[in-house]
Amino acid sequence: MQTQILSRFLNTPEGREADAILRACVHCGFCTATCPTYQLLGDELDGPRGRIYQIKLVLEGQTPTRITQRHLDRCLTCRACETTCPSGVRYARLADIGRHLVEERVTRPWGERWLRRALVAVVPHPTRIGPLMRLARLMRPVLPARLRAKLPILRPAGVWPQPSGRRRMLALAGCVQSVATPLTNAAAARILSRLGIDLIESPKAGCCGAVAWHLNAQQDGLDAMRRNIDAWWPEIESGCEAVLVTASGCGALVKDYGELLAHDPDYGAKAARVAALARDPVEILAQEDLSPLGAPGRGRRVAFHAPCTLQHGQRLKQVVEPILARLGFILTAVPDAHLCCGSAGTYSITQPALSAALRASKVAALASGAPELIATANIGCQLHLAAGTEIPVVHWLELLDALPGGAV
Known part of the structure; x- marks a missing residue:
C-alpha cells in the first residue's frame, strides 16, 4: 500500500513503524473473512481492512471523528486477521498506534471517559478490585441477574508447594485472576512441583499492563511493565529459567514487552530479556514428561476454548488439546474455534452488546x-463464558491438578 504520512508522524518511532506496517498491506481482504465484528455487522469499516484505511487517513492528515473512534473501539484486537493475512501485516500494533492518535484528537462523551478511567484506576490493582469483589459476593442475592452472572464463585486455591531448590520459574500473579480465580496459579504450582519445578511469585509484581495499554492509557501500561521487570529482575539474574504466565492475554502482552519498551534506554534490554523468558504453561508442559500427573481425564468430555491471545496472539494453536487428550480427556468438536468469545479484556464492559x-x-x-x-x-474468557452458560468453565490447568482441593 502506498502512503503519504505527514512528516510530524514519520519523525516519530511509532509513525515510522505504522508506515512500515501499512506498506506491507496489499488490501487483499482475506482478513475480513475471519473478523468477528465484520461478520456481525457487515460493515467494511468494522473489519481490519477498513480500520487500516481509517488509520492511514489519520496519519496522512485527515481529522478523525467520533465515527472513526467508534469503528476502532469495536475492534476486539483478537488478531485473527493476523493469522489469516498472507502479507504478515502486524495489524494489532497498527491498531494500538492508530487508537492512541485518535484518542488524542477526539473527545469522548463524559460517560465513556468516566468508565475508561474507572477501569484503569480499579481493575489492574488487586488491592482495589479485591475488596469490591468481596463486597459484591456478600451482596450476590440482591444483585441484578446480569451482574450475578459475571461474579465468579471463589474456589479455594489450596496449598502452594514450598520451593525445594530445583528448577525455578516465576509466575505472574496478575490482577483480576489473582483475586477472582487464585486457584489457577496454585494449580500450576502443584502441577510443576510434581514435574520437579519450583514456581514462585514475586510479591511486587502486579498487572501485566494490558488493561491500561488497551484502553489507551499507554503511560500507565508502560509503568506497569517497568514495575514487573523490576520485581522479576533479581530472580532472572539468579537463574530463573522462565516467566510463566497462566493467563494467555497477559502472556501475549508480556511477550511484547521488548517491542513496547524498545526505545526506553533504561528498560529496553531488560524488557527484551523478560519477553524472551515469557512462556505460556502449554509451552512448558509440551516439553516435559507428564507421566507423574497420571491420567486425570478418566474419559471426561471437555470442550476447549482456545483464547484469541493464545492461538492468534501467541500463535500457539492446537497445542493444549493434544496434552488433554494424552491425559485421558475426550475433546469435543468446537465449530469456528478461531472466532473470539467476545471477552477481549475490558471489551465486554465497553462494548456489551457486541460482546x-x-x-x-x-x-x-x-x-x-x-x-x-x-x-x-485465559481469565477473561473464563469469566465471560461462565456468565453465559450452565456448563462449568475452568482454566485447563485445573483439569491437570488432581490433588485434593484442586481437582474439578
Whole structure:
C-alpha cells in the first residue's frame, strides 16, 4: 500500500513503524473473512481492512471523528486477521498506534471517559478490585441477574508447594485472576512441583499492563511493565529459567514487552530479556514428561476454548488439546474455534452488546458436542463464558491438578 504520512508522524518511532506496517498491506481482504465484528455487522469499516484505511487517513492528515473512534473501539484486537493475512501485516500494533492518535484528537462523551478511567484506576490493582469483589459476593442475592452472572464463585486455591531448590520459574500473579480465580496459579504450582519445578511469585509484581495499554492509557501500561521487570529482575539474574504466565492475554502482552519498551534506554534490554523468558504453561508442559500427573481425564468430555491471545496472539494453536487428550480427556468438536468469545479484556464492559452476541455464538459452538466441562486458558474468557452458560468453565490447568482441593 502506498502512503503519504505527514512528516510530524514519520519523525516519530511509532509513525515510522505504522508506515512500515501499512506498506506491507496489499488490501487483499482475506482478513475480513475471519473478523468477528465484520461478520456481525457487515460493515467494511468494522473489519481490519477498513480500520487500516481509517488509520492511514489519520496519519496522512485527515481529522478523525467520533465515527472513526467508534469503528476502532469495536475492534476486539483478537488478531485473527493476523493469522489469516498472507502479507504478515502486524495489524494489532497498527491498531494500538492508530487508537492512541485518535484518542488524542477526539473527545469522548463524559460517560465513556468516566468508565475508561474507572477501569484503569480499579481493575489492574488487586488491592482495589479485591475488596469490591468481596463486597459484591456478600451482596450476590440482591444483585441484578446480569451482574450475578459475571461474579465468579471463589474456589479455594489450596496449598502452594514450598520451593525445594530445583528448577525455578516465576509466575505472574496478575490482577483480576489473582483475586477472582487464585486457584489457577496454585494449580500450576502443584502441577510443576510434581514435574520437579519450583514456581514462585514475586510479591511486587502486579498487572501485566494490558488493561491500561488497551484502553489507551499507554503511560500507565508502560509503568506497569517497568514495575514487573523490576520485581522479576533479581530472580532472572539468579537463574530463573522462565516467566510463566497462566493467563494467555497477559502472556501475549508480556511477550511484547521488548517491542513496547524498545526505545526506553533504561528498560529496553531488560524488557527484551523478560519477553524472551515469557512462556505460556502449554509451552512448558509440551516439553516435559507428564507421566507423574497420571491420567486425570478418566474419559471426561471437555470442550476447549482456545483464547484469541493464545492461538492468534501467541500463535500457539492446537497445542493444549493434544496434552488433554494424552491425559485421558475426550475433546469435543468446537465449530469456528478461531472466532473470539467476545471477552477481549475490558471489551465486554465497553462494548456489551457486541460482546454478548459473540459469546452467545461461542457458547453454542462449545456446547454443541455435549461436554461436561468447558476449559480455556485465559481469565477473561473464563469469566465471560461462565456468565453465559450452565456448563462449568475452568482454566485447563485445573483439569491437570488432581490433588485434593484442586481437582474439578
